[in-house]
Amino acid sequence: MERLKALGRLLPRLVVAVAAGAVLGLAFEPHDHPWLAVVAIPLFLAALNGVSMKGGLLIGAGFGITYYAVLVPxxxxIGGDAAIALAVLEGLFYGVFGAFASQTLKHRLWILWVPCLWVATEYATASVPFGGFPWGRLxxxxxxxxxxxLASLVGIPGLSFAVALLGVLVYAVxxxxxxxxVRAVALVAGIAVVGLSALIPLSTAGNxxxxxxxxxxxxxxxxGLEFLGRARTVxxxxxxATLDLQKQVEAGTQIKPDVVIWPENSTDIDPFxxxxxxxxxxxxxxxxxxxxLVGAVLEGPGPNERQTTGIVWDPVTGPGQIYAKxxxxxxxxxxxxxxQLxxxxxxxEMVGRQTAPGKVPGVLPIGGVTYGDVICFEVAYDGVVADVMKGGAQVLVVQTNNATYxxxxxxxxxxxxTRMRAIETGRTVLIASTSGIxxxxxxxxxxxxxxxxxxxxVYVASVPxxxxxxxxxxxxxxxxxxxTGLGIIGAVLALLARRNRKDPDPGTPPAATPSRETVPV
Incomplete structure (x- = not known):
């Protein structure tokens, strides 16, 4: 009975957290209201403030599941069950965040630890399971x-930290x-973060x-799912479209390109x-x-396997360099x-043959220019983009196929x-999609x-x-x-301090006898 009463006391907080998750989902495309992130985070923290770890786990999960339900409908x-499963899986990461943040908020350095803990959560979602799903980064x-x-200075994780920090500063006020x-410092710090970022110069000049x-x-x-059934038509x-481009070049109405980019799955049949x-x-x-640069699905390398690739097809020498996703x-x-499944x-069974991952980055020299090729969802993964930059990419290419969605x-x-990747790397990004965008x-x-x-x-561009x-x-x-390390340190320090606290948490029933810890929900 006491636990049911405690759960009842948590329900208003859970409602606030669910609302905060929905608000955060609206910050992203296609809704595109980014500053709602700075509204959602204080609401979420208000729901977490003072609860037990188990209460924080429940509240955080409610926030995260709702967030992803709004973000990736x-x-x-693929199926409603797939959307629900993904939302629940990713929401559980925010449940863990909620458990730790509920205690970190009680630490005197909470303003630093909480946004670091947010970055750690995003790092986890972008890493596991099966290589992670980094779609929900602030x-x-x-x-x-x-x-x-700011992404040009501290990358995508640093920018997520700055956004989370702004939300924390609003909550502090x-x-x-x-x-x-504290309110005065938080207000000045928030204004400084936004104001100074606006002064960061971003150059578009080339070499x-x-x-x-x-x-x-x-x-x-x-x-939808069946569009590639007519692969030859694609x-x-x-x-x-390429022949029409050449007619325009011959007529003098279009400049001749140095390279042509076809998208992922521009041929779903192995041209070899x-x-x-x-x-x-x-x-x-x-x-x-x-x-x-042809987007082609190739058979192999093993039985019942395939690879999604970009192939550099030269007019003289034919097919050459191949990047496998x-x-x-x-x-x-x-x-x-x-x-097993x-x-x-x-x-x-609709997935068909297993796609075997490639082993080397998509660094493709073409005509004296080094292109960094990433394919579709890969653009969201830090390591894939970082590797082509390490390989000397002067221009980025995204071959993609979003016809299913x-x-x-x-x-x-x-x-x-992709726009954020351009800012982060300081590179022009050329995007070719089968059906847009x-x-x-x-x-x-x-x-x-x-x-x-x-x-x-068909669009022709001269880029630096x-x-x-x-x-x-x-x-x-x-x-x-x-x-991430700082976030983990903050959580550990908060948990150590928790051992010595005697104050009851909202949503937790009062203990019948004095105890060193509250009875969590």
Whole structure:
């Protein structure tokens, strides 16, 4: 009975946390209200303040599940159960955050520890299980905000820390128990973070050299899970769009590109094994007379395996360098525990052959320029992007295929993530999608071109070749590791201090006899 009463006392806090999760989800595309993040975090902390660890676990999970339910409803294209499973899985990470943050808020250095703990939580979600799912990082919402410029100095983890810190500072100003001096410092610090970030210069100048690239969006004959059933039509659409481009070049209405970029899955049939597909590609390459970076699915390397690749196809020498996608999507491109799950979940048979991950970064020299190729969801993973930058990428390329999720908000979210990568790396990003969104993003994150979805689109751009590195690129993973370490230290210190506290937590029934610890919910 006492536990039921305690749970009843937690319910109002749980309602606040659920509302905060929904508000945070609205900060991202396609809603695009980034500053709601600075509203959601104080609400979440208010719900956590003073509760037990078990109460914090429940409140945090409610926040996280709601957050992801609002953030990634597009996964319901695969199935409503898949969307629910992902929301619950990711929400549990925020349940752990809530358990630790509920105690960290009682520590005198909570203003530092809580945003560090947030970064640690994002690091965990981006790492496990199956390589993680980094889609929910606070930084992704701020491509259009002056605050987003911080990514060029401290990377995506550092920007997430800054956003979480702003939310914490707002909470410090509004917290009833905050001293006047703390409120004043928090207010000044928050204004300083926003104001100073606006002063960060972002250069778009190159090394004196430019390259002209054409992004070809050939479009697909349908949407959803079945669109690749007409794989030859997809390839022919890209061939046709490329031939139209060449006609414009010959007519003098379009400049000749140095390279043409086709998207991921521009051919879903292995051109090394299928003569008709190979002929289509070679017709396009010979017509434009420049290399085409072709997105192709190849058979192998093992039995019942495939690889999603980018192939540099030269008009003289034919197919050359191949980049194989290093981070395939679990349950989308391969099935973890395949033999155990397939007998029970027949829908997984739609995945088909296992996608085998590539082993080397997508560093592709083409015509004297080094391109860093990442494929689709890989753009959200720090390590994949960092590796192509270490390899000397002067221009970034994202080959993507979002036809499954067209008009669901997912393409807009990925485009926003890509914009943040441009700011972080100081590189132009060239995006080619089968059905949208294709485009060109300048090194400062501004958009030169953004296609519509489910229409053919060919865009030719002359972009700067850049060699200089941003501070974020030079620092690499250090900001994330340091902030995560500080978050863990803060949680440990808070737990040690908890052992000596006797004050009861809201939502926890009063003990019948004196005790060193409250009885948690």
């Amino acid at each position: 597009w996964l319901s294209v 930084a992704w919402a701020f491509a259009d905000s002056p605050l987003g410029k 509004l917290r009833r128990r905050s001293a006047l001096s 004196g050299k430019t390259v002209t690239a054409a992004m070809v969006q050939g479009n697909v004959p349908g949407k 390839t022919r659409n890209h061939l046709s 094994l299928d003569l008709e597909t190979r002929q289509d590609i070679e017709q396009a390459v010979k017509a434009v007379d420049v290399p085409i 290093r981070h395939p999507v679990p349950f989308g491109e391969y099935i973890p525990f395949r033999d 397939l007998p029970y979940i027949k829908r997984l 067209g008009d669901t908000g997912q393409p807009e979210q990925q485009f926003a993530i 294709s485009g060109v993003i300048r090194p400062d994150g501004t958009v030169e071109h953004k296609s519509s979805q489910f229409v053919p689109d 070749v850049r060699d200089g590195k941003t501070l974020a690129t030079m620092l690499g993973g250090w900001p994330q590791w340091i902030l």
